[in-house]
Every structure is written in C-alpha cells, then in structure tokens.
Amino acid sequence: MFTSRRGFLRSLGGGVVATAAARRALAGAYNARNFEPSRSPESDGLILLNSNENVYGPSPRVVEIVKSSDLSINRYPRPDYKSLVERIATADHVKPEQVLLGCGSTEILRMAAFSFLDKGKQLLQGLPTFEAIEHYARATGAEVVSVPLARDFSHDLDGMLAHVTASTTLVYICNPNNPTATLTPRSDLEAFISKLPPSAHVVIDEAYHHYAGQSGMYASFIDRPLDDNNVIVARTFSKVFGLAGLRLGYAVASPNVVQQMRKFATEDNINTIASQVVGAALDDTASVNDFIRRNQNDRQEFFNQAMARALKPIDSHANFVMMNTFHPAQEIIDVFRKSKILIGRRFPTMDTYIRVSLGRPEEMLAFWRTWDALPYPKGSMHH
Numbered sequence: 001m002f003t004s005r006r007g008f009l010r011s012l013g014g015g016v017v018a019t020a021a022a023r024r025a026l027a028g029a030y031n032a033r034n035f036e037p038s039r040s041p042e043s044d045g046l047i048l049l050n051s052n053e054n055v056y057g058p059s060p061r062v063v064e065i066v067k068s069s070d071l072s073i074n075r076y077p078r079p080d081y082k083s084l085v086e087r088i089a090t091a092d093h094v095k096p097e098q099v100l101l102g103c104g105s106t107e108i109l110r111m112a113a114f115s116f117l118d119k120g121k122q123l124l125q126g127l128p129t130f131e132a133i134e135h136y137a138r139a140t141g142a143e144v145v146s147v148p149l150a151r152d153f154s155h156d157l158d159g160m161l162a163h164v165t166a167s168t169t170l171v172y173i174c175n176p177n178n179p180t181a182t183l184t185p186r187s188d189l190e191a192f193i194s195k196l197p198p199s200a201h202v203v204i205d206e207a208y209h210h211y212a213g214q215s216g217m218y219a220s221f222i223d224r225p226l227d228d229n230n231v232i233v234a235r236t237f238s239k240v241f242g243l244a245g246l247r248l249g250y251a252v253a254s255p256n257v258v259q260q261m262r263k264f265a266t267e268d269n270i271n272t273i274a275s276q277v278v279g280a281a282l283d284d285t286a287s288v289n290d291f292i293r294r295n296q297n298d299r300q301e302f303f304n305q306a307m308a309r310a311l312k313p314i315d316s317h318a319n320f321v322m323m324n325t326f327h328p329a330q331e332i333i334d335v336f337r338k339s340k341i342l343i344g345r346r347f348p349t350m351d352t353y354i355r356v357s358l359g360r361p362e363e364m365l366a367f368w369r370t371w372d373a374l375p376y377p378k379g380s381m382h383h
C-alpha cells in the first residue's frame with residue numbers, strides 16, 4: 001500500500017464523496033480505422049453489428065432538441081463548458097473539478113496517453129482489449145506491454161503486476177472489457193491498484209458501465225471511488241446514451257490529474273450539438289433504463305439462440321457478445337460481409353472468436369440465418 005496514492009477525496013471535503021451511484025490524433029500519429037472497422041457512409045443497407053452502438057438510442061427528447069433547435073452550426077461551438085461539467089458532475093455525484101470532457105472517450109484515452117507516457121515509459125494492459133490507448137501510447141514512443149487475459153477472460157492482474165516496473169506510468173483496465181464483454185472482479189481490482197507504485201496512473205474504462213449491472217463482481221469506480229489520486233475513470237455518451245455520432249466522453253479523476261490531462265485536449269473539442277443535448281440525455285433516465293432492459297432481452301435471446309446450436313458464447317456483461325466459432329474468424333467475418341452484415345473485426349490471440357454487437361431482433365434473425373448457412377461445420381460439438 002502506497003500512502004502517497006491516497007488523499008484527493010479527503011481534500012475535497014470530509015473524506016467521503018457521496019456514494020451513489022480523437023478521433024483526431026496528433027499529426028497522423030494514428031488512424032481510427034486501425035482499430036474500428038467501417039462505420040462509413042457505405043453502411044447503407046448493411047446491418048451494423050460491429051461497433052457496439054445502442055441501436056435503440058438516443059432518447060427521443062434528444063432527437064427532439066436536435067430537430068427543433070437553431071443550432072447555429074456556422075459558428076464555432078461555444079459550449080458553456082462550466083455548466084456542462086457541472087451537469088455531469090451532479091449526475092455522477094462528484095465535484096466539477098474532477099470532470100474532464102473529451103471528443104468521445106477516445107480523446108480521454110489520448111489525453112491520458114500523452115499526459116503519462118513518453119519514450120522510456122510503459123503502458124500496461126490486457127490482451128485483447130480496446131486498442132485506442134495502445135495506438136496513442138505507441139505514438140508517444142512508449143513501450144506497450146500486453147498481458148493475455150486469464151482463462152475466464154478477466155484481466156490477469158497478477159500477471160500484470162509481474163510486469164510492473166518503475167517505468168510503468170500508465171495502466172489501462174477496460175471493465176467490462178471490449179472485445180470479450182467480461183468483468184474483472186471489483187475486489188481484485190482494488191487489491192491490484194493498491195499494489196501499484198505511486199508513479200503509475202490507472203485508466204478504468206467504463207464505456208459499457210450501464211450494461212454491466214450492479215453486483216458483487218462489479219461496481220463503478222465513479223459510484224464507489226477509491227481515495228486514490230491516480231485513478232482515472234473514462235465514460236462515454238456513445239454507448240447506452242446512443243450518441244456515438246456526437247462524440248462526447250469524459251473522465252472523472254482527481255483535480256490535479258484533470259488539470260494535467262486538459263493540456264492535451266483539442267481546442268473546441270465539444271461540438272455545438274453535443275453540448276446542447278447532454279442535459280436531456282442525462283435527465284431521461286426512463287430511456288436509459290429502457291435501453292438497458294432491451295439489451296438484457298437481446299442478450300438473453302442471443303444466448304438462447306446460441307445454446308440451441310450448442311454454441312457457448314463468453315458470458316456477456318455488455319451490449320455485445322464474443323463467441324468461439326472454432327473456425328478462422330476472418331473467414332466468418334468475410335461471409336457475413338457478403339451477406340451485408342458487419343460483425344466485429346478479428347482480435348489478436350482470439351483468432352477463432354467473433355464479436356457480435358447486439359442489434360434489433362430482426363437484425364439478429366438475419367445474423368442467425370447467415371450463421372446457419374455458413375458453409376462449414378460450426379460450434380463446439382464438432383470439436
């Protein structure tokens with residue numbers, strides 16, 4: 001336990017924070033397409049089961065604002081940054097000085113990489129995991145150490161600890177993890193974080209938080225914070241809020257870390273439209289709950305369909321499912337593409353697994369029709 005990691009929550013008052021709950025890279029350092037496949041205009045007529053979006057979102061109230069407003073988009077954005085930050089801080093029961101906005105949580109990941117990495121430093125992460133931060137880390141000249149996930153596809157935290165050195169200045173934990181949709185237990189994460197040296201910052205990426213549910217296994221590090229200056233939680237409006245196209249994400253961290261990271265923010269990183277709908281998106285909790293419920297139904301139906309075919313997908317805590325096909329994933333991806341269905345890309349070390357984002361029921365019927373027509377034996381019962 002490093003006592004120097006402690007302290008900012010206390011400094012924010014009373015020792016207890018209420019518990020309740022880039023796209024544009026630096027000078028071509030990286031290209032978003034390296035880690036997420038086509039979300040492009042050619043998508044017309046395609047079924048998109050490839051980017052873990054919310055097919056039911058956004059809130060109708062958000063749609064109404066976008067349709068009715070005179071948004072003056074000939075002007076540069078003049079978001080009232082302060083009230084935006086306050087609105088998010090209120091929703092998350094944190095102080096405004098703990099909130100940093102980004103152009104998607106991708107920009108948060110970029111700011112973290114550029115704030116805490118450099119040549120001679122090291123990013124430590126699981127494998128496979130969401131790859132944006134790795135691309136930015138490499139752009140800084142830092143080394144990237146990727147430790148394969150454990151057999152149950154949680155982070156192998158002991159294996160990761162074994163790689164921690166004095167130059168490990170950034171650790172990335174995606175929870176629930178993309179692409180596996182798995183959780184790493186809360187208590188294990190707490191033990192892990194307490195063993196990190198004070199020089200290491202930790203990004204906990206909670207992009208899929210709302211789909212994870214509350215359990216002994218999972219609690220958000222925003223809802224149940226550690227008193228640790230080096231923990232940065234990344235969140236996004238792209239998933240349950242259904243606003244992926246508006247590019248809005250944020251970090252919750254200690255005020256010092258927020259100030260440090262802000263230096264790497266893109267100027268005018270919050271667009272006019274995003275800034276005007278955040279309040280409505282957060283206020284419409286009925287819609288959020290509805291999206292969560294629909295996802296639960298869709299996920300259950302996916303597992304029912306899989307089981308009927310003797311398939312065993314990895315238990316999912318998100319809005320997508322990863323499944324072993326016992327066949328080269330790229331070939332399956334290509335067959336689906338020919339049927340106008342985009343599924344997730346191939347992920348390193350999991351060459352026979354496919355990642356399927358949950359779509360609307362009729363889209364999933366099309367998925368299973370294509371699956372059943374695959375021209376080779378499928379599923380675990382053949383192996």
Ligand SMILES: Cc1ncc(COP(=O)(O)O)c(C=O)c1O
Pocket residue numbers: 022051052103104105106107130174177178205207208235236237238244247248249
């Ligand atoms: C784990 C994770 N983090 C971050 C992101 C980036 O999302 P955005 O930049 O839209 O907030 C994604 C997108 O798929 C993701 O899966």
